[in-house]
Amino acid sequence: MHYNDRGGCRLNGVGGDEGQAAESQGSVGTNYGMITLEDLEAFSEDQLSDSGNGSLEEGETIEEEQQDRLLHYWQDVGRGHRVEVPRDMAEPIQQITTNNNGTHPREAVPYILMSRKEKSGDVLYEKRQYEKGHWACITVKEDTYEQSICYGFMKIMRYICQQNSLGRYLGMTIPIVTVVNTDEMHTTLSRTVTVAYYLPINHQDQPPQPYDTEIVIEQWPATIVYTRPFTGATNEVTIISEINTMAEMLDSPVVCVSDSFIVAGYTNPAAANRQNEIWFLERP
Template sequence: MALISLDDLEGFDEEQLDDDITDNPEPVGDEEQERLYNHWQAVASTHQVSVPQEMTGPIQEMTRRNQEREPVPSVTISRHEKLGEVVYEERMYPAGHWACVTKGEKLYEQSISMGFMKLMRFICKENSAGRYLGMTVPIVNNIHITEDGFTFKKDILTAYYLPAEFQANPVQPTDPDIIIVRREAFRVITRIFYGTTTEETITQQINMLWEILGATDDVHRDSYMVAVYENPGVTCRRNEIWFIRREP
């Protein structure tokens, strides 16, 4: 596949694409739908994946409802600042149900892209409720590190927190690759970063947070989480690296 850089995407008018859809609650016409699909296809090519044509509907639905986002519940335990800037936070996430899919593609970015497309179809009506479920943020990707301490294991789990409406009685996926998991409460140390998420950029963020924290045995070294707050159609995405606290 021919690849393009993120700089090449400047020719796409992202804000106009979003405005055209979000300002109009009715389904868009064929021409606008094709333009939106081509934009996502261009972004996907930077991750060395292709967006199948059947993703056109979910892409349109999620773009149209872009402002309707429910935050995953959490409690901030502490915030560490330097010169007025937040360096990292510690948060508690309560127990809850997540829709999870695991992909083991050649590249990390391919795995998260393929996993998220499956979750998009689940969110956009491929579920037992037969309707749009609502978007929650962040989407969380679980990473496991090999024994050398540097390389990502192939399988990446991508998880979507079910909206509050479905926590007591979880909606079920029609895709057998997606499973509903109840995760117990967990604590993380988290730091914000922006841009694309690749194995290289995530490794940099992991190393940076380790330098800030110094030597500690209070967090896991063989697994991390990457929290993503923007959909793949956004060029400069907000992300967080999460270090997972060990159980006391």
């Protein structure tokens, strides 16, 4: 199934002038497959004030001008990522930028640290207990793994930013997780992925319902995960590498699910590299 005709984002190769524009931005298009939360948050109010020429079109408000500047900025960034940012992402992008500048602290998904394995002062992995909780989830299958993540991510952002039964911004939680599946040998990722957002504590008892019928609210059971941090891009190559690295480090990898894993993405605009984790799920 393809979603490109529904206002989603595409990772199509671009040609002509757009292709030259993407190439002029360096190699980012080959290293990253999607616009992430870090991208959205890293665009500060100072940059917003500096962008554009500061002139308003006739009948345009300051808020609309800022929204247009943000959208145009991320459409430019998106071309470097080979991602098309649709027009209807303008308001969600503005809300994420505004609310995450200190007005809405990001809420961490709660867990209990059970144990930690270290070597020479470095953390190899942690064992954590996550309690049951409600997540907003969308499962997507596109032509490529990166397309699937991109489409699902945009849908979840719209849900967080007003396209829900409360009609308001719900607040950001971290990490945003992606459930991925591999073949038996851990060499290939399935194009089918599930992108999931943990509902903030004040919405856990009565989760706001999504307007988008492809997003479902699920209650995930309490789960033990083995988790290892990594930095940088989250694409098929890096994820497969991290899965195999983690499998080698685990004392008893057979206790974990063998073909389903989670990539957890954390927002950290101040960091030079993206902060991520790979999660192995303990068998029930």
